[in-house]
Amino acid sequence: MEQTIHRKSATAESSSRQKNGSFFPPAHEHAGFFGKAPPAVIQRTVHSGEDHAGNYQFDDAACTLNYSQDWYYQFPSSMNASQQTAYMTAAENQVETVWSRKHKLRTSSGCPCSASGVDVNVNLNNHNEPRRDRHGFDVNVEQSSTTGFTNQPTRTITLADTHDVPVNMGAQTQQRIAHEFGHTLGITDEYVGWAALGFGHSDRTSIMHSGDDVRPRHYQHFADLISNELEGCIYRPEGFSSRALANPVTQLGITPAITLSEDPEFVIDLRLSRRIGSSDILGLVTPRAGFEMMLNTGSGNLMFGPTLDFSLNRLAHPLYVDIGTGLLYDPEDPRRPESLNIPLSATVGVRWSGFSAGVNYTGLIDVLGNSPYTHLLGVNLQFDLDR
Ligand SMILES: [Zn+2]
Structure with a gap:
C-alpha cells in the first residue's frame, strides 16, 4: 500500500522558518546553480503495509521504518489488575528497547535514504482484551510455564508470568519477551542443532540464542519489507553482507x-x-x-x-x-x-x-x-x- 503526501513547500517551509526564528529559507529551496526553478511540491511518500505479524510505515523523507505489533493479552487469575498492567509495560519496554534502532538499513545510491540509511523503530501496542480476529498476536501469560513459545502461523505467544524480568541463562540473562518477538518476525532459534548450518549458532549473547543482542542479521525482515515496497531498490542491514536470509523477489x-x-x-x-x-x-x-x-x-x-x-x-x-x-x-x-x-x-x-x-x-x-x-x-x- 502506498500513500503519497503532497505538500506545498511554501507552507511547510514557512512554518518551519517561524519555528526556527530564521528568515532565510533552507539552501535547498533556492534555485539551483543553473537557474533551475525549485519544485513547487515536495513529494514525500509514506509506504505502509502489513506483514503477517504487524504493520509498518516507511517514510522515505524521514528515513524511518516504524514497525508495530498489537498484542492481546490473556492473564491468569493469579495476577491482579496492577500486576497485569506492570507486566504489559515490562513487555513493551523489553521489545522496544531491545529491537529499536539497533542497526541501520542501507541501500545503493539512487534509492531513498541512500545517504542516511533507514532507522527502525519498533513499537508494541498492548491490549488487555481478547484479540477477536484482529491483526496481531494472542499473548497467553501462564502461571506455571517456564519457557516462552511463539506459534507464528496461529499468531500466538505463550509466556510465563515471570517473564517480565530477565531470565537467568547461566552466564547471562535474557529478556525472554524480546526473544519471542524475534520469532514473530520469522526468525528461528539459533541454539538448536541445525542452526549450525546458518548463522549465530555459537553467538551466545544474541537475542535469538541466550542473550539480549540484536544482530544485523536479525534486521533482515525489516530490510525485506522496504525492498518489497520499492521496486528496484534493495535494502540490507548494515553489517550483514550475506543474502542468505533475504527473501528474494x-x-x-x-x-x-x-x-x-x-x-x-x-x-x-x-x-x-x-x-x-x-x-x-x-x-x-x-x-x-x-x-x-x-x-x-x-x-x-x-x-x-x-x-x-x-x-x-x-x-x-x-x-x-x-x-x-x-x-x-x-x-x-x-x-x-x-x-x-x-x-x-x-x-x-x-x-x-x-x-x-x-x-x-x-x-x-x-x-x-x-x-x-x-x-x-x-x-x-x-x-x-x-x-
Ligand atoms: Zn525461541
Whole structure:
C-alpha cells in the first residue's frame, strides 16, 4: 500500500522558518546553480503495509521504518489488575528497547535514504482484551510455564508470568519477551542443532540464542519489507553482507533431472519466478508466480507454461522447502500428440548468499491423457536475480 503526501513547500517551509526564528529559507529551496526553478511540491511518500505479524510505515523523507505489533493479552487469575498492567509495560519496554534502532538499513545510491540509511523503530501496542480476529498476536501469560513459545502461523505467544524480568541463562540473562518477538518476525532459534548450518549458532549473547543482542542479521525482515515496497531498490542491514536470509523477489531456477523410467531420459528444467505481493502466507510461505520450460535433451521436446510456487523459507533457516505446480503445454509433433501437463514438484535444499541448492522431485500428469505419468528426479539450483 502506498500513500503519497503532497505538500506545498511554501507552507511547510514557512512554518518551519517561524519555528526556527530564521528568515532565510533552507539552501535547498533556492534555485539551483543553473537557474533551475525549485519544485513547487515536495513529494514525500509514506509506504505502509502489513506483514503477517504487524504493520509498518516507511517514510522515505524521514528515513524511518516504524514497525508495530498489537498484542492481546490473556492473564491468569493469579495476577491482579496492577500486576497485569506492570507486566504489559515490562513487555513493551523489553521489545522496544531491545529491537529499536539497533542497526541501520542501507541501500545503493539512487534509492531513498541512500545517504542516511533507514532507522527502525519498533513499537508494541498492548491490549488487555481478547484479540477477536484482529491483526496481531494472542499473548497467553501462564502461571506455571517456564519457557516462552511463539506459534507464528496461529499468531500466538505463550509466556510465563515471570517473564517480565530477565531470565537467568547461566552466564547471562535474557529478556525472554524480546526473544519471542524475534520469532514473530520469522526468525528461528539459533541454539538448536541445525542452526549450525546458518548463522549465530555459537553467538551466545544474541537475542535469538541466550542473550539480549540484536544482530544485523536479525534486521533482515525489516530490510525485506522496504525492498518489497520499492521496486528496484534493495535494502540490507548494515553489517550483514550475506543474502542468505533475504527473501528474494526474482529467482532463476535450473534443474537438470532424469526421468525415473526403464529408459531414463535427461531433462533440463528452467524456471523464472517472482514473489507475489509482499506478505507471506502464515508468516512462513512465500507465494511465487513464474514461467517454466522443460527440455527433453534426447527427443528435443519442449514444454512450457506458467507456474505457481510456494516457498517455505522461514521454518528452519537456512533449510528451505519449495512446493510448486503449473500448467505445461507440449505441442504436437509428427511422432506424438500434444499434451498438457500439470507438474507437482517438491524441492528441499539449503540457501546461501544469493543462491540455493536442493533435491527436486517432479511428477507430471498429462490432463489430455496422451502421455504417461512421468517422475523426474533432479538437482535444483536457484539464483536470486535481484540481490
Ligand atoms: Zn525461541
